[in-house]
Structures are given as C-alpha cells and as structure tokens.
Amino acid sequence: MRCQNSLWRENHVPFPGVRRLSYRPRARADNDRAAVRWRNPHSARRRAIRSRRSPLSSAVGSGHSHDHSHGEAGTHQHDAEAWAPADGAERLFYTAVSNVCAGIGFSAILLVVMNQLRERGRLQLSPGRGLAVGVAAYLAVFVAPSLGLPPEIPGASAAALESRQLWWLATVILACIGLALLMLAKSWRRLLGLPLLLLPQAWVPTHQGPLFANPDPQAVAALTALHREFILASGLTNLVFWLLAGVLCAVVLKRSVTATGEGTDVAAA
Amino acid sequence: MSANLSSSSERAARSGSRAFSLLQQGAAVLFGVVVLYAVGFLPMSAAHNAAHDTRHAFVFPCH
Numbered sequence: 001m002r003c004q005n006s007l008w009r010e011n012h013v014p015f016p017g018v019r020r021l022s023y024r025p026r027a028r029a030d031n032d033r034a035a036v037r038w039r040n041p042h043s044a045r046r047r048a049i050r051s052r053r054s055p056l057s058s059a060v061g062s063g064h065s066h067d068h069s070h071g072e073a074g075t076h077q078h079d080a081e082a083w084a085p086a087d088g089a090e091r092l093f094y095t096a097v098s099n100v101c102a103g104i105g106f107s108a109i110l111l112v113v114m115n116q117l118r119e120r121g122r123l124q125l126s127p128g129r130g131l132a133v134g135v136a137a138y139l140a141v142f143v144a145p146s147l148g149l150p151p152e153i154p155g156a157s158a159a160a161l162e163s164r165q166l167w168w169l170a171t172v173i174l175a176c177i178g179l180a181l182l183m184l185a186k187s188w189r190r191l192l193g194l195p196l197l198l199l200p201q202a203w204v205p206t207h208q209g210p211l212f213a214n215p216d217p218q219a220v221a222a223l224t225a226l227h228r229e230f231i232l233a234s235g236l237t238n239l240v241f242w243l244l245a246g247v248l249c250a251v252v253l254k255r256s257v258t259a260t261g262e263g264t265d266v267a268a269a
Numbered sequence: 270m271s272a273n274l275s276s277s278s279e280r281a282a283r284s285g286s287r288a289f290s291l292l293q294q295g296a297a298v299l300f301g302v303v304v305l306y307a308v309g310f311l312p313m314s315a316a317h318n319a320a321h322d323t324r325h326a327f328v329f330p331c332h
Contacts (some may be wrong), residue, residue: 084318098320101325102308108301112294151328164330165310234326
C-alpha cells in the first residue's frame with residue numbers, strides 16, 4: 001500500500017487543536033483542512049502563509065508509521081514529490097470540483113434508480129417522495145458505512161486501505177439492497193432486508209489500538225473532540241446533500257418524463 | 270387484423286425505445302460509477318490529493 005497522504009508532506013500539520021494547547025511551543029499548524037477549515041477558513045489560510053515547517057509533524061508522525069505497520073509495510077513509501085493542490089484557494093477549488101463530481105456521480109445513479117422505480121410504478125415523482133428517497137440514500141451511503149468506520153479526521157489510525165474500501169463498497173451495496181427490500185418488498189420478504197443491513201457490521205476492518213497514536217493525553221483529548229465535531233459536521237452536510245439530491249432528482253426526472261410525454265401512461269399506472 | 274398489426278408494430282417500437290432507454294440508463298450508471306471511482310477510490314496520488322477533503326467528507330475510506 002502506498003501512502004498518498006498529502007497531510008504528511010513536510011510542511012503539513014493537520015491538528016490546530018494540538019497547537020492551541022501549546023503541545024509544542026513552536027508548533028504551527030499550517031494546514032488543518034478537512035477537520036477545521038469549515039470552521040475558520042481564513043485563519044487556516046493565514047497560518048498556511050505564515051509558517052513553512054513544523055516540528056509537530058514529526059510528533060504526530062509516530063501515529064503515521066503505526067498506521068501502516070499492519071499494512072503492506074514493504075511497499076509503503078511517502079509520495080513527497082507527488083502533486084497536490086497548494087493550500088488556500090487552489091485546494092478549496094479542487095475540493096469544490098471533486099465535491100461537485102461526487103454529487104454528479106451519486107445523482108446519476110440516483111436518477112436511474114428513481115427512474116427504474118417509476119417505470120415499475122413503485123415511486124411517484126413528487127418532492128416529498130424525493131425527500132424520502134434522499135433519506136434512504138443517506139442511510140445507505142453515509143450512515144451504514146459510518147456505523148462501522150466513522151468519519152475520520154486525517155491522522156487517525158485505521159486498518160489497511162484496501163480492506164476498508166472493499167468493506168465500504170460491500171456495506172453500501174448491501175445497505176441499498178436491504179433498504180430496498182425493507183421498503184419495497186411484500187409481506188415477510190421485507191424481513192430479508194434486515195440481515196443484509198446488519199451483516200457487514202459483523203465484520204468491520206477495525207484498527208487495533210488507540211485511534212490517535214499521539215503520546216500526549218491532552219492532544220488526544222483535543223483530537224477526540226475534533227473527531228466528534230467532524231462526525232457531526234460531515235453527518236449534517238451529507239444529510240443536506242442527500243435530501244437535496246433526492247428532491248432535485250425527483251423534480252428533474254418528473255420534468256424530463258413529462259417533456260417526453262412518457263408520463264401519461266405512468267400516471268395511469 | 271390491421272389493429273393487430275399496428276399494435277404489434279407499436280409494441281416493437283415501444284420495446285425498441287425501452288431497450289434504448291435501458292442502454293441510456295446503463296450508460297448513466299456507468300458514468301456515475303466511473304466518476305465516483307475517480308473521486309473516491311482512484312489510488313493515483315495526484316487524484317487522491319486533489320479529492321482528499323471530499324473523500325473525508327463523504328466517508329470514503331482514505332489513506
């Protein structure tokens with residue numbers, strides 16, 4: 001497994017919380033993006049400009065090496081020279097672009113799913129139903145994998161990447177099928193959805209040992225608080241995203257269906 | 270007879286359009302999967318670095 005964590009480039013320190021506690025007096029968190037940027041982008045940017053290199057990176061680095069000790073350690077290497085967007089506007093730009101791409105990808109699939117349901121007469125295209133589909137998608141794509149692998153801030157220890165990616169994919173697919181069974185199947189077959197929802201939780205590629213391999217308990221407390229905040233923030237933003245996606249997909253699909261004149265026979269069905 | 274013919278040709282047209290629609294929908298799903306793979310799973314490090322924050326926000330497993 002190659003480590004491509006740009007957070008561990010020389011001039012990157014992910015945890016401003018640690019700096020605030022003056023864990024190291026000279027420590028400058030010049031980069032805090034995923035976890036904190038949504039809270040205060042300007043101070044993050046200023047810090048990025050101000051500081052170049054921080055001793056904290058080596059302090060947190062112990063957690064990093066531990067992170068990969070149970071992976072394929074032999075092939076592990078840092079991609080220090082790999083391209084990464086510069087902090088500040090460039091990084092915000094790439095994050096915005098990839099957010100939009102993720103939205104397009106999820107919505108493309110959601111549109112097809114909703115259209116299939118509509119063709120089979122199982123879904124009326126109204127904003128309310130779109131909201132319901134959005135909630136279901138939120139449960140399947142965000143909540144189900146988060147139960148096993150909660151949203152994590154950069155620097156948290158975790159199991160090998162490939163196993164987690166495989167688990168994520170399996171969990172999301174099983175949750176989609178399970179929720180569909182629960183909501184759409186008839187009579188006792190609904191109950192078949194439950195084991196599909198629960199099955200992946202029995203086998204979660206968890207990390208053995210502490211979440212943060214930082215030796216300082218104060219720093220760990222700060223990181224844990226930050227982690228909790230991040231779970232809350234990502235949970236809320238994902239909920240808003242899926243509700244919006246559900247409603248907009250329903251509205252757009254209805255419009256395109258009525259525009260092609262296909263909607264008449266479906267309305268009768 | 271003529272009604273029968275017209276209905277069968279209608280059915281053929283409808284099944285043709287349905288097949289086309291299935292193709293379109295399959296293409297849409299494929300497109301979505303490819304885009305999501307690029308954003309959330311592509312192991313290339315430039316792609317990872319560009320989409321890093323998005324991966325964390327969407328709970329895609331990351332590093």
